Each structure stands twice: as structure tokens, then as C-alpha cells.
Amino acid sequence: MGQAIAGHELVELADGLYRLDTRYYRPGHTSAYILGSDGAHAVIDSGVGANVPALLTALSHLGATDDTVHWILPTHVHLDHAGGVGGLFASLPKARVGVHPSGVEHLVDPTRLEAGVRMLYGDAFFDQEYAPLTPVPADRVSGLDDEARVTLGTRALRVLHTPGHAWHHLSIYDEATDTLLAGDAFGAGYPGFGGPGAPFMVPVVPPPQFKPEAYRATLARILALSPAQVAPAHFPLITDVRGTAERLGQMLEAGLEQTAEAASVADLEARLLECWARWLPTDASVWAYRQAYGLDIWLTAEGMWLWRCKQEKKAAG
Ligand SMILES: [Zn+2]
Incomplete structure (x- = not known):
């Protein structure tokens, strides 16, 4: 089971794959994942800016240093997933940030992203939950194409473009543990609803990029990949991948x-x-x-x- 790291639950889900409960919004709502392999580490989704200290504590607890964190990989640029990327990078300046090619500009210059989020949620929510957004230097951000491979120590990570929740959404498939780190491409669900491995997931499709055909194609793609487990950003691990895809x-x-x-x-x-x-x-x-x-x-x-x-x-x- 998990252990508390600076008040945040850290759980090893599979060999070298860890989930940190960012406690964003509430406990059991939003995860950041850490992968470790032979002295190399990657962070998949960072949570919001306020989550950076807990992430750094979790990384150092797992033996990571600023030399070993090679990748920061937000699944998309929505701020519960990427709001902390700039702050995390500032502490880990040797890392590369990898994101969907359409997300690059928003990490380098978050001005438009900030304006969009302020419009949707209002200024009070933005200022309380997300401000300030820290840009990432352009030469440290890589656009990751569909089927790109990211090497992490002896591990191979496969990038899958998974639009639907957002057009610029990607998921990371960890071959070593047969796990898909799905971000928001496979719905959102919370502890206490549904059985082990089969949480109650709902499709989440915020404005402005929802396209039903993209969402359907992504579900079909995840079904075809048929991983042993899907780790969504929100929140319990899914082992009933087929049943969950059908319900979604x-x-x-x-x-x-x-x-x-x-x-x-x-x-x-x-x-x-x-x-x-x-x-x-x-x-x-x-x-x-x-x-x-x-x-x-x-x-x-x-x-x-x-x-x-x-x-x-x-x-x-
Ligand atoms: Zn989200």
C-alpha cells in the first residue's frame, strides 16, 4: 500500500511505476505519475503549480536527482496536468519536457492558455488554484509525435496520440509493466465508486476541443492496445479495461x-x-x-x- 510523502500518498502500482496523489482539488482526485528505471526518472503529469514541492520530495524519496529526471511528460496542457510543469522544470533544468506538438506553444508562452482558463473558470478560481504559470524555455520542450518512443533507462515508453478529451492529448504506454498512463483519455473516476480494478469512470470532454469521433477512435485504440492496466490521471487504477471502454x-x-x-x-x-x-x-x-x-x-x-x-x-x- 501507499506511504505518506509530505502528506501526499505515494503508491507503487507496478515495478518502478509510482502514483502520487497531488491532493489537487481534494485527496483522491488528481495523480502525478513517476517512472523510474536504472537511474533515470520521468514525471507524467505534474499537477498544479502548488504540487511542485510534494513532487520534488517524492522524487528525492525515490532516489531521483536533477541529473536523473530526464523527462517531464504532461499528457495535455490543462492545468491540473501541466500547471506545475514550468515550476518543476525550474528545479530540474536538465530535464526535457515532452508534450503533444500542439501543446508546445502553450508551455513556452502560457498567455493564451491562461486567458482561456480564466474565461472558463473565472479569475477567482484561477488565482486561487493555478496562478502563476511558469513558462518553459522553448529549447527544452519537444513535440512528441504519435508512436514516438521515449527511452528511460532500460525502459521504452511509447507515445500514443489520444484526442477526444482535448485535441492535443497524448498517453504514455509503459511496455515494461503493460500499463497505459492515459491522462484524461479514458474518463475520470474516484475512490469509493465501483470495485477494485473497475472504478466508475465518466467521459470528461471540456470545451473547446471535443469531437465525438476522436473520442470514439481513442477508446477503440486503447481497446486494441489492450494493456493489462490503465492508470488515469483521475484516479483509481483500471484493470477491467474492456468493460470500462464499453461503458465509456x-x-x-x-x-x-x-x-x-x-x-x-x-x-x-x-x-x-x-x-x-x-x-x-x-x-x-x-x-x-x-x-x-x-x-x-x-x-x-x-x-x-x-x-x-x-x-x-x-x-x-
Ligand atoms: Zn484533468
């Missing part, structure tokens, strides 16, 4: 039906909450479900609604 696919289609019928974005949010409760494990409390998943479902309602508005605009010519 069904929930996506049900969500799209609600999107077509909804009268407003607020109506869509209420519809998604109710509709997805059908997939809740029978022993889950609906009240607790709404508490745990409300933010994700609000974001998804916004993302699906914006997609519908774009479709309508396109149809109107």
Missing part, C-alpha cells in the same frame, strides 16, 4: 443523445447527471456521486454544448 462508449453516446435534446447548457448538465447515474454501481449513493463527479459533468456539459452549437452553426452555413 455507451455513456458517451447517451450523453450525445441528451446533448441533442437539451434546451440549454444548464439543462444538459442536469440531464447528464441523471442519465449517467444509470451506470452507477448499485451500492453508490447518488448524493456522493453528485458531490464527486459534479465538476466533471459540468465541464462535459459545457464541452458537449459548445460542440452542438458549432455543429448547428456549420449546418446553417
Whole structure:
């Protein structure tokens, strides 16, 4: 089981693969992963800026130094995954930062990203949770193509582009442990809902980049890869990969039906909450479900609604 590192739970999930609970938003919500292999380390997703001290403590607990951390690999540039990348890099300046090619500019100059996040969440939330964003020098950031391979000690990591949650989303497949570090490409789920290896996951598709066909293709790709386990950024480990992919696919289609019928974005949010409760494990409390998943479902309602508005605009010519 896990151990507490500066108040953050650190768990070894498989040989050399560790999950740090960043405690962003609440405990059991957002993970950062650390991979270690023969004196080389990588961090996959950094959490927010405030998570950097805990990550550095966890890294040094695992024997990492600024010479051994070779890679910082955010799955995408949303700030619960990449908000801490600049601050982490400042302490680990020998590392390279690898991100989807479309994410590079946002790490080098976070101005537009910051403006977008302020618009969606409001200034008060941004200032409390995310500020300030630290840029990464352009010559330290690499755009990682689909099927790129990243060597880490004796380990080979495979980069898979997994759009759907965001257009610029990638996942990291660790061949040594047959684990896909999926970021947000395989839904979000929380402790206490569902059985071991089969947490209750919901699709999360925030604005502005949701495309149903990309989300479907990513689910199919993960199914075809068929890893022994998927480690999502939010949150428990998934070993029932097939069952989870099927449920996520069904929930996506049900969500799209609600999107077509909804009268407003607020109506869509209420519809998604109710509709997805059908997939809740029978022993889950609906009240607790709404508490745990409300933010994700609000974001998804916004993302699906914006997609519908774009479709309508396109149809109107
Ligand atoms: Zn996220």
C-alpha cells in the first residue's frame, strides 16, 4: 500500500511505476505519475503549480536527482496536468519536457492558455488554484509525435496520440509493466465508486476541443492496445479495461443523445447527471456521486454544448 510523502500518498502500482496523489482539488482526485528505471526518472503529469514541492520530495524519496529526471511528460496542457510543469522544470533544468506538438506553444508562452482558463473558470478560481504559470524555455520542450518512443533507462515508453478529451492529448504506454498512463483519455473516476480494478469512470470532454469521433477512435485504440492496466490521471487504477471502454462508449453516446435534446447548457448538465447515474454501481449513493463527479459533468456539459452549437452553426452555413 501507499506511504505518506509530505502528506501526499505515494503508491507503487507496478515495478518502478509510482502514483502520487497531488491532493489537487481534494485527496483522491488528481495523480502525478513517476517512472523510474536504472537511474533515470520521468514525471507524467505534474499537477498544479502548488504540487511542485510534494513532487520534488517524492522524487528525492525515490532516489531521483536533477541529473536523473530526464523527462517531464504532461499528457495535455490543462492545468491540473501541466500547471506545475514550468515550476518543476525550474528545479530540474536538465530535464526535457515532452508534450503533444500542439501543446508546445502553450508551455513556452502560457498567455493564451491562461486567458482561456480564466474565461472558463473565472479569475477567482484561477488565482486561487493555478496562478502563476511558469513558462518553459522553448529549447527544452519537444513535440512528441504519435508512436514516438521515449527511452528511460532500460525502459521504452511509447507515445500514443489520444484526442477526444482535448485535441492535443497524448498517453504514455509503459511496455515494461503493460500499463497505459492515459491522462484524461479514458474518463475520470474516484475512490469509493465501483470495485477494485473497475472504478466508475465518466467521459470528461471540456470545451473547446471535443469531437465525438476522436473520442470514439481513442477508446477503440486503447481497446486494441489492450494493456493489462490503465492508470488515469483521475484516479483509481483500471484493470477491467474492456468493460470500462464499453461503458465509456455507451455513456458517451447517451450523453450525445441528451446533448441533442437539451434546451440549454444548464439543462444538459442536469440531464447528464441523471442519465449517467444509470451506470452507477448499485451500492453508490447518488448524493456522493453528485458531490464527486459534479465538476466533471459540468465541464462535459459545457464541452458537449459548445460542440452542438458549432455543429448547428456549420449546418446553417
Ligand atoms: Zn484533468
